[in-house]
Amino acid sequence: MKREVVSKGSLVTDISNTEQPLEPRQMGRLKIVAAIPAFNEEKYIGTVVLQTRQHVDEVIVFDDGSTDHTADVSRLAGATVIRHVTNKFLVGSLHYSLIIIQAL
Numbered sequence: 001m002k003r004e005v006v007s008k009g010s011l012v013t014d015i016s017n018t019e020q021p022l023e024p025r026q027m028g029r030l031k032i033v034a035a036i037p038a039f040n041e042e043k044y045i046g047t048v049v050l051q052t053r054q055h056v057d058e059v060i061v062f063d064d065g066s067t068d069h070t071a072d073v074s075r076l077a078g079a080t081v082i083r084h085v086t087n088k089f090l091v092g093s094l095h096y097s098l099i100i101i102q103a104l
Contacts, residue, residue: 032056035100036079037093042068049077060100064093 034056038045045061052059061074065087074081082100084093 031058033058033060035060035062035094035097037062037064037090037097038066038070038074039064039087040066040068040070042066042070042073045070046073046077049074049079053078060097062093062097062100064088064090 032055034052036045036048036052036059038061041048049059049061059079061071061079061081063071063074063081063083065084071081071083082096084096088096
């Protein structure tokens with residue numbers, strides 16, 4: 001049996017026992033992630049996440065210290081939520097999101 005290993009950065013995946021056809025992501029296609037900063041957006045974030053999920057592989061909502069249910073609604077809509085305890089404002093939130101996404 002031929003052993004095939006896919007290496008992506010520091011992540012190494014052994015796909016030698018794969019019986020089914022590989023998904024495009026497994027064949028080396030880059031993962032598309034949408035990073036959405038949000039502050040007190042419980043009214044709209046669910047719709048934004050649901051619509052965004054149709055176009056990307058993963059949605060990450062960076063809840064920037066919201067005092068409403070932004071994080072809960074985002075999770076229910078299927079997003080991964082990273083919550084800041086305090087408001088970092090747009091620039092801080094975007095900076096942090098880039099750090100997290102590079103680690104994926």
